[in-house]
């Protein structure tokens with residue numbers, strides 16, 4: 001199953017910590033991780049395998065939204081920074097909307113992501 005991960009700058013360290021903490025469960029369930037560009041680089045540096053899309057502001061969120069619509073991405077962890085403003089807000093909203101249109105599980109914080117991971121097998 002394909003999991004897309006995205007984290008705004010203030011949340012990237014939290015995303016890496018979260019994935020490291022849950023790596024066994026992800027491996028057991030053959031979860032393949034894709035990510036927006038910079039988030040993916042952080043995760044790679046932590047030693048995890050990840051397929052990188054474009055950076056968020058350059059279209060990465062939009063690419064992941066398309067994968068959700070095409071049925072290729074099955075779950076999304078998007079750790080958003082609720083205090084930040086983003087030039088690509090329309091792309092962010094499109095991704096959130098596609099998750100709702102296609103009923104794809106979406107976690108926007110680690111607490112919800114934990115619940116989703118606990119629900120895998």
Ligand SMILES: O=C(CO)COP(=O)(O)O
Pocket residue numbers: 006007008009035036037038039040054055056057060061086092
């Ligand atoms: O902007 C983002 C999500 O909206 C994240 O993109 P990056 O992972 O490339 O920083």
